[in-house]
Amino acid sequence: MKIVDSWEDRIFINVSRILVIFVVIFTLYPFIYVLSSSLSDPTAVMKNQIFLWPIGFSLEAYKTILGYGELRMGYVNTVFYTVTGTAINMLLTSLMAYPLSRRNLVFRKSFMIMITFTLVFSGGLIPTFLIVKSLGMLNTYWALLIPGAISTWNVILMKTFFENLPKELEEAATIDGASAMSILFRIILPLSKPAFVTISLFYAVGHWNSYFPAMIYLQSESLYPVQLFLRKIVLLGQTADITGGSDMGTETILMAESLKYATIIIVALPIILVYPFIQKYFAKGAMIGSLKG
Amino acid sequence: MKQTLRLIKRDKLLLLMLLPGIIYFLVFKYAPMYGVLIAFQRYNLYEGIFNSEWVWFKYFIEFFEGPDVWRLIRNTLLINVYQLLFAFPAPIILALAFNELRNVWFKKVSQTISFLPHFISTVVIAGLVVNFLSPSSGLANKFLGLFDISPISFLLIPDYFRTIFITMGIWKSVGWGTIIYLAAIAGINSDLYEAASIDGASKLKKVWHVTLPGILPVIIILLILQLGDILSVGAESIILLYNPVTYETADVLSTYVYRRGLISGEFSFAAAVDLFNSVVGLILVFTANKISKKATKTSIW
Structure with missing residues (x-):
């Protein structure tokens, strides 16, 4: 038997999913940002160009x-x-x-x-x-x-x-x-x-x-x-x-x-x-x- | 007496194993408890605790008549009140959300990620905060820059300190905090959910009428512990973020004890402030426990 969710339940489940996805992004983003910045060309870091991925590449x-x-x-x-x-x-x-x-x-x-x-x-x-x-x-x-x-x-x-x-x-x-x-x-x-x-x-x-x-x-x-x-x-x-x-x-x-x-x-x-x-x-x-x- | 001696003889090897630990507790936990007596002395390093002059409540009076006392108590209380309002419910809400996820892989991965910040050091986290809020290169100001708002030195403005501190705390511990609630949710009798389903209850209703009452004892216990801590904020993370400009909102009892005691070397005065702090904490946790025992029959002892 397949249980069909009511629309109320679907909203509730989706709100839960969105909340969890938000928490995952909120947790990971600082790490990704710092990692990208550390690997970018120092000039790009200086100029505030990094948002998500590295710009240029420099070790x-x-x-x-x-x-x-x-x-x-x-x-x-x-x-x-x-x-x-x-x-x-x-x-x-x-x-x-x-x-x-x-x-x-x-x-x-x-x-x-x-x-x-x-x-x-x-x-x-x-x-x-x-x-x-x-x-x-x-x-x-x-x-x-x-x-x-x-x-x-x-x-x-x-x-x-x-x-x-x-x-x-x-x-x-x-x-x-x-x-x-x-x-x-x-x-x-x-x-x-x-x-x-x-x-x-x-x-x-x-x-x-x-x-x-x-x-x-x-x-x-x-x-x-x-x-x-x-x-x-x-x-x-x-x-x-x-x-x-x-x-x-x-x-x-x-x-x-x-x-x-x-x-x-x-x-x-x-x-x-x-x-x-x-x-x-x-x-x-x-x-x-x-x-x- | 003879009986006891016989038991000691029987357990002598076990007692021997226990010895290093007992010595540790005596030296590093109980000796400092005895050491709080310096709060009532004009302690100096040469005379030591046995010969220093007794001044009784001099330092307590000095503290309460001093200019800092109300600012410190207000800051400590406010940070804790905001923590109760925002940081305390956060893991409960997140645990309820985790509980609705059906995809096992997604549930597992997202939980694992959310626990991670708990294991990252305070210094790294404070470093992240400082970098993000930096007026010259911080992400927050880059974002504001998109709307042509000129850079703000967030960490130099007292009004922002509490928000920053509480947000940092939530980032660090919201995921880890869910563990205890998820364990409590897992312990709820599944018959209750089935009965609710038969009655045609929606998920929201089930959360309200089954899940939340089911985890209420855990919530209450954690709340009691939190209330007992209402006059304590760890110095470790504040020290990394505050500066004299933000003392107005950021300086709390523990950071004050650290500065007066270890930076300025006023051991007795700082010990007095610290003792006041822990005694109030002890009274609060006992009171909260008693009230809860009466009102909800849940208590920590």
Whole structure:
């Protein structure tokens, strides 16, 4: 039987379609525009001729930006922070989530209260800054790795996932005399691959995108993540030292806009490229989190 | 007592695994909570929290008698009120629209695209905004140029700041925000829709009488959380967009705490403002929860 929509329903469906199409365009257009601008002839960018597709074709902006040592350094730093930071995050988060997922753990309730309370109240920016300072972490890479080492939400997310795993394997392993540590690493974690991947991705994207802790804790540019260089170039408009300063005069001015677009693309690109492959994990993670939250 | 000791002994390996995490929470979450005491002291770095002189409510009084307090509270509240009015309903409407799509491929692709901005960094997004609104090369002014309107420096005009900020927020999170509503919609009993169809209800009627009531508990929970946050706006994205010219509308409590505390080094004063902010937030979320429990029987705890 074919269901025939009434005219009212057809209007409703079409309005929905139009709304979704509008959102898709609204989301994608800025990316396309920036990409086109970064690939266009700098003169065309200067003259405001770009609307959708590149005009002329030039990789000049990319060549200049990739030749800029500081940005490359920032990139290397960000990769370091993302890889090391995520490893620390995952180790500490799983070590914490597993004992808490055992329903008969002694003091379990007190531990859970201690953890969840941090979701509603925090000491705030200044006291946290002073703790990091008093630990001697200011202006060291530790400041970006340790103070954010555990996210309360992710502990709860992982704990919930562990709780829903079948208990039989764990019990069998306990009877065979396996220790809690080997149960976690040999049985629980391999079974929790989807949760593990999702939470690592949440942490990794967080590290890649983060700029605020770096801005407040670091002074030396040699430790800066790439986001801070992006801020310097795009938001504070300091493009002069990339093209070699004022001695290049007109060229600096000519390139300035193209450089900004190219920098945005270079910083956002890794996320955009891996996103289609990993997005299903994110959606799933958000689902587990929101339903239990 | 003996029982507890026995349990500790039984779980000792588990407790050992928990130890690094507990230390982390004590040092980076609970020590700062204790550290808020500096709000009541004339804190200085050499004396530390144990030896600094107690001044009790001096900094709170200073803040409330100062020239900035009402501007900050007004800006923080207004940004949140506009967020409630525009940013809060946006993902609900989009989720309802997604739900009407029948072409599975189109649905999937459009959802995937709409989630993307959630994963783009604040700095990139602020960079996009600054570029789009730039008076010399921005797209917005190019567009206005087509109508012979002379370039406007949007980011230097206080009147535009809230609109820009809210729009940016919607762009970043409208797609991602739909996930929770779509999950709630998927959980609605399909018998209800069939019954409505038999009664000859149109789609719009079904949305109104079945879908919306079905996801109402989720909407209420998110609303409570949002109300609890009505006095907080994250400093991270505002810092990238505001400047002294737009402080009039853009400066909020959190950016003020950042500037007074970390830029000017007035730790105690800034901690006092921050503490006021979090205590009010805590009270608000409890109150909103209580009201909701009474009125709709939905609550977050």
